[in-house]
Amino acid sequence: MKTLSPISAITLARLREFIRRPETLFWVYFFPVLMIVVLGIAFRNQTAEKFDVDVAKSPVSESLLEKLSTAPQIRPHLFEAAESRARLRTGKTNLIIAPKSGSANDLDYTFDPTRPGSLTARNLVDDHLQRLLGRVDVIQSENIRFAEPGGRYVDFLVPGLLAMGLMGGGLWGIGFAIVDMRIRKLLKRLMATPMTRSHFLLGMMASRLIFMVPQIVILLLFSYWIFDVRIYGNWLSILIVVLIGAVEFSVIGLLVAARAQTLETVSGLMNVVMLPMYTLCGIFFSYERFPAISHPFIKLLPLTPLIDSLRALILDGKSIFSLGPELLIMSGWCVVPFVVALWIFRWND
Amino acid sequence: MQPAIRVSNLVKTYRGKPPVEAVRGIDFEIQNGECYGVLGPNGAGKTTTIEILEGLLTASSGTAEIFGLKWGVHGAAIRQRIGVSLQETQLSERLTVGETLQLFRSFYKTGIDAQEAMRRVSLEEKANAWVKTLSGGQKQRLAVATALVGEPDLIFLDEPTTGLDPTSRRQIWEIVESLGREGKTILLTTHYMEEAERLCDRVAIFDQGRIIAEGAPADLIHSLGAEHIIEFSIDRDLNQFDDSLIRRLPTLERFEQLAGGFRITVGQPHIVLPELINNLAQQQIALASLTTRHASLEDVFVGLTGRHLTDQNQSRNSS
Numbered sequence: 001m002k003t004l005s006p007i008s009a010i011t012l013a014r015l016r017e018f019i020r021r022p023e024t025l026f027w028v029y030f031f032p033v034l035m036i037v038v039l040g041i042a043f044r045n046q047t048a049e050k051f052d053v054d055v056a057k058s059p060v061s062e063s064l065l066e067k068l069s070t071a072p073q074i075r076p077h078l079f080e081a082a083e084s085r086a087r088l089r090t091g092k093t094n095l096i097i098a099p100k101s102g103s104a105n106d107l108d109y110t111f112d113p114t115r116p117g118s119l120t121a122r123n124l125v126d127d128h129l130q131r132l133l134g135r136v137d138v139i140q141s142e143n144i145r146f147a148e149p150g151g152r153y154v155d156f157l158v159p160g161l162l163a164m165g166l167m168g169g170g171l172w173g174i175g176f177a178i179v180d181m182r183i184r185k186l187l188k189r190l191m192a193t194p195m196t197r198s199h200f201l202l203g204m205m206a207s208r209l210i211f212m213v214p215q216i217v218i219l220l221l222f223s224y225w226i227f228d229v230r231i232y233g234n235w236l237s238i239l240i241v242v243l244i245g246a247v248e249f250s251v252i253g254l255l256v257a258a259r260a261q262t263l264e265t266v267s268g269l270m271n272v273v274m275l276p277m278y279t280l281c282g283i284f285f286s287y288e289r290f291p292a293i294s295h296p297f298i299k300l301l302p303l304t305p306l307i308d309s310l311r312a313l314i315l316d317g318k319s320i321f322s323l324g325p326e327l328l329i330m331s332g333w334c335v336v337p338f339v340v341a342l343w344i345f346r347w348n349d
Numbered sequence: 350m351q352p353a354i355r356v357s358n359l360v361k362t363y364r365g366k367p368p369v370e371a372v373r374g375i376d377f378e379i380q381n382g383e384c385y386g387v388l389g390p391n392g393a394g395k396t397t398t399i400e401i402l403e404g405l406l407t408a409s410s411g412t413a414e415i416f417g418l419k420w421g422v423h424g425a426a427i428r429q430r431i432g433v434s435l436q437e438t439q440l441s442e443r444l445t446v447g448e449t450l451q452l453f454r455s456f457y458k459t460g461i462d463a464q465e466a467m468r469r470v471s472l473e474e475k476a477n478a479w480v481k482t483l484s485g486g487q488k489q490r491l492a493v494a495t496a497l498v499g500e501p502d503l504i505f506l507d508e509p510t511t512g513l514d515p516t517s518r519r520q521i522w523e524i525v526e527s528l529g530r531e532g533k534t535i536l537l538t539t540h541y542m543e544e545a546e547r548l549c550d551r552v553a554i555f556d557q558g559r560i561i562a563e564g565a566p567a568d569l570i571h572s573l574g575a576e577h578i579i580e581f582s583i584d585r586d587l588n589q590f591d592d593s594l595i596r597r598l599p600t601l602e603r604f605e606q607l608a609g610g611f612r613i614t615v616g617q618p619h620i621v622l623p624e625l626i627n628n629l630a631q632q633q634i635a636l637a638s639l640t641t642r643h644a645s646l647e648d649v650f651v652g653l654t655g656r657h658l659t660d661q662n663q664s665r666n667s668s
Contacts, residue, residue, distance in 0.1 A: 003462075009455030013444055020443040020479075184439035192403050192433040193499070194425060195456040348405045 006195055010203025011210070014177075018211055028215055032165045033222045039284075040154040040227050050075045051121035054084040056098040064097065071128040074121065088112070094121040105133070154227045158219070159310035160283035163245060165215050167277065167303055170249025171256060171270045173208045178257035179266040182346065191347050205250050212246045232317030240320060241313060241327075245306040248333045252302060255337040258345045277303040299325075302333040351417035353503050353534040354379040354402060359411035361397050371397040373558035374411065379536060379551075381502070384529050386545035386566075387538040388646065389555030390656075395538040396436060398555070399507050402536065403433050415503065429458055432496030432504045434489075436511070442481035446472055446491055449480060450498055457499030466494040470524055486517025493524055504528060506537040510544060522548060542646035554650055561653050569649045575602035575616040578648060581639040582610030583629065594628040603652065610637075614644060614652075 004012065018024060052075050055061050055068070061078060068076040079087065087093040088110065094117045096110040109126070111118035131137075181187045190200065223229035231238065256273060260266040280287060281303035290298065298304055305326035312318040312326075320327075354377075361372040372394040379385040387395045400406040401413050404420045404427060413420065415427045440449050450463035467473045470490040475483060483491065489509060496504055506525070510518040525548050528535060539545055545552045546566045554562040554569075562569055570576055583590065587606065595604060600616035615621045618641055629636060651657055 004451065004455045006455045009452045013441065013448065013452045016448060017441055017443045185435060185437055186440060188405060189433070189435050189438040189440075189495075190456075192405055192428070192431075192435065193453060193456040194428040194458075196425075199456075 006199040007203045007206065010195075010200060011206040014204060014207035015210060018173075018207070028165070028169060028211065029218050032161050032215070032219050035161055036154065036157060036219065036223055037226060039157055043153040043157075049073065051095075051117055051124065052077060052093045053095040053097060053121050053125060054079050054087060054093045056081040056084055056096055058099045060099050060103065064099070067129060067132055068097075068125065070132075071124065074124055074128065085110075091115075094118045095125060097125060152227075154223070155229055155315055156286075156311070157284070158223045158229050159314050160307050162216060162219055162242070162310055163281075163303055163307040164278070164283050165219065166212065166242065166245040166306065167249045167274060169212060169215065170208065170246060170251075171253045171274060173211060174204055174250045174253030175256040175266055175270055176253075176263070177204070178254070179260045179263060182257075182261065183263065188348055197342075197347065201254070205247070208250050209243065209246055212242070216242055231314050233313035234320070237320035238310070238313050241306070241309045241323070244327065244330050244334065245310075248302055248306070248330050251334050251338045251341070254345075255341040258341045261346070277301055280304075282307050300329060302330070305329045350381065351414075352378045353381050353383070353416060354385075354536065355412075355414045355417075356398075356402070357412050359398065359401065359413055360409045361394075361401060361406065362409045370558055372401075372408075375553075375555075375558075375560050377553055377560060377563060379534060381534050382529075382532050383550045384525070384535040384537065384548055386549030386552035387536065387555060388540065388542065388545050388552050388650075390540060392557075393555035394558040395555050396507055399505055399536065399538055403431065403505055404428065429499065430502050432499055432501035434492045434496045434504075434506045434509060436507045438492055440480050440488070440491065440495070443479055445477050445479055446483070446494075447476040449491065450494055453495040454498040460499040461497065463498070466498045469497055469527070470494045471520070484517070486513050486520060489513060489517065489521060490524065493521065497528075501533070503534045503536070506535065508538055508540070510539065510541065518544070542650070546646055552646065554646070554653065556650075556654055562649060566646055569646060570644050573602060573614060573644050573649060573652055575600060575614045576644045577615050577618040577641060578612060578644050579615060579618060579621065579625070579639070579641045580607070580610060580612045581625075582637040584635045584637050590634075591632075594632065595625070598624060598628075614648065 050073055053068070054077050055064050057078060057080050065076050065078060068074055077093065081096070081098060084093065084096045088096055094111060094115065096108075098108045098110065100106040100108055107129075109122050111122050113119055178187070181190075220229075220231065252273060256269045257266055260269060280290070280298050281301055282298075283303075287295065287298045287304065299308075305323075309320075309323045309326045309330075312323060313320065356378070357376045359372055359375050360370075363369040363371055375394075375398065377385075387398065389395055397406065401408050401420075402415065404424055407420070416430060418427050420427065444452070446467060447463050450466045454460055454463060454466075461469075464473070464476075467476055470493055472487060472490055472494065475487060480488065480491065493506065493509060496506070509525070510521050513521065522544065525535060525537065529548070535548075537545075537548065549566060551563065551565050552569065553560045562572075564572075587610075592604070592606070592611075595601075595611065595613060598613065598615065598621050600621060601613055602616065603612075603614035605612045613621075622641070626636070647657070
């Protein structure tokens with residue numbers, strides 16, 4: 001039997017343990033794909049969407065219903081006014097149309113303007129009724145549907161989920177794994193051998209980087225097959241950014257694990273680290289939705305520059321050289337937590 | 350030649366409120382090729398001492414040298430020459446026995462291959478079994494094998510048989526004995542006195558952070574002055590019993606009243622026994638039970654502290 005170098009022996013042992021846990025394989029490799037599929041379907045760009053609207057009961061409601069029955073994209077329903085309000089409140093309808101004084105030419109539109117569907121339904125209904133009664137459009141226009149790959153929600157989502165996978169993988173694969181080894185006194189046992197701390201850390205890190213490759217490849221391949229998500233940027237640049245991201249979150253995992261002595265402690269710390277970033281950093285929606293004053297702070301979090309860089313490379317086809325600030329922040333997150341982690345790390349107990 | 354281990358005035362105090370003085374100034378030396386036993390109840394400071402010697406803890410004061418080398422200066426060199434089996438290490442469950450040993454082998458410059466390590470602890474048949482499928486005894490033998498892969502000169506075994514069934518315990522003993530025949534130096538901690546008597550050339554008895562006796566097991570037992578223990582009980586209320594007829598028995602060294610009877614330590618049981626039975630018969634007292642045995646290290650511990658080793662197990666923490 002050949003004797004391996006310590007780093008490759010640790011890497012190999014970690015890889016073996018990893019592939020022998022089917023549940024980890026599922027979470028790391030297939031869960032992100034499942035999320036892409038579910039979210040991609042839920043938020044697909046729909047054509048010919050129909051909007052439900054309610055007509056409140058009145059002497060003229062029959063004639064209104066008849067007029068609306070020819071409106072494109074409108075599905076009218078007849079209800080008592082009170083019942084319609086309940087339906088509007090619970091989101092079952094988008095709009096209530098009520099004649100003001102028994103006349104079909106004097107209408108109240110009741111809707112919530114902050115709901116995108118409501119506003120669209122109101123405009124569709126109003127346009128249709130106005131035209132029926134003789135309004136003439138003054139300019140000619142035609143609608144051309146834009147749905148090119150790169151601009152859809154699923155395109156936005158893929159780089160976000162890629163980055164999320166790197167975050168979860170680093171924290172679980174390094175942070176949780178180290179605390180587990182500490183609890184089992186395996187870490188202490190290893191420290192009683194000539195294995196050095198750097199061998200251990202490099203081996204853990206190397207195994208993490210190797211797990212990550214299929215994670216990225218599977219996600220990108222499935223997105224391409226199912227949703228035609230394409231890569232506009234340079235592959236090598238993407239690989240470099242992914243590597244930096246993987247190192248960044250492995251190092252944060254190391255910091256989280258530096259002193260924790262129970263799985264509860266490390267799980268709690270990991271949630272403290274990950275939960276804010278799930279919502280703030282733009283995995284599922286752009287952080288531009290948060291007040292502008294918060295943007296400089298959000299951009300300093302470890303996940304934001306990774307997502308921003310991946311989107312710039314994958315969707316916009318930008319060059320890695322345009323990503324200076326992002327790479328700088330990520331490098332900072334690779335170095336500072338590492339130094340702190342080594343300083344406070346519990347090796348022997 | 351330097352001794353394998355030289356410890357002088359070693360002290361370890363754990364910070365806390367109040368501070369715990371786990372080791373309160375101990376000295377001992379272990380010669381090359383010796384099997385040295387560290388005995389004592391839980392909380393006596395055995396594990397703290399062994400972990401200082403393994404380089405896993407730093408002493409509060411005093412020195413501990415391995416082959417004349419000091420931790421903190423020659424740590425890397427010492428680690429290449431020692432093999433360690435800790436209390437309660439759980440090795441990776443989803444690695445096989447062979448893979449685990451290859452991993453540990455990779456850390457040493459020289460050593461034996463995984464196959465040979467498995468042979469020495471009779472685990473060849475389990476080479477491809479995951480660690481989680483092993484029995485307690487097999488896991489412990491694997492733990493010993495991880496201590497052997499670097500072909501160390503000095504092996505530390507911290508309570509290698511605690512919690513094992515008698516068969517597994519005997520298998521570990523055989524491994525330790527074979528290591529002794531190969532000329533390895535072994536430091537082993539245990540709270541089983543019979544284990545120490547069987548395996549160790551010399552033992553140190555620890556109690557409350559100090560060494561209260563040191564020497565070859567036979568010499569320590571001999572130091573009791575009498576090597577035979579007679580335990581008996583009678584069909585009579587112990588409180589109404591006049592024990593002077595026991596106290597005047599020939600070659601008597603110790604006399605203790607136990608919960609259900611008496612224990613006496615004597616030099617010449619073949620003289621004592623007939624006389625004891627005669628004396629009792631004259632008082633028309635019948636024996637309810639009678640056993641005789643050789644004195645053990647347990648009796649040495651009782652003789653030194655007035656306590657039993659096992660009494661301590663529940664009430665004191667392991668450290």
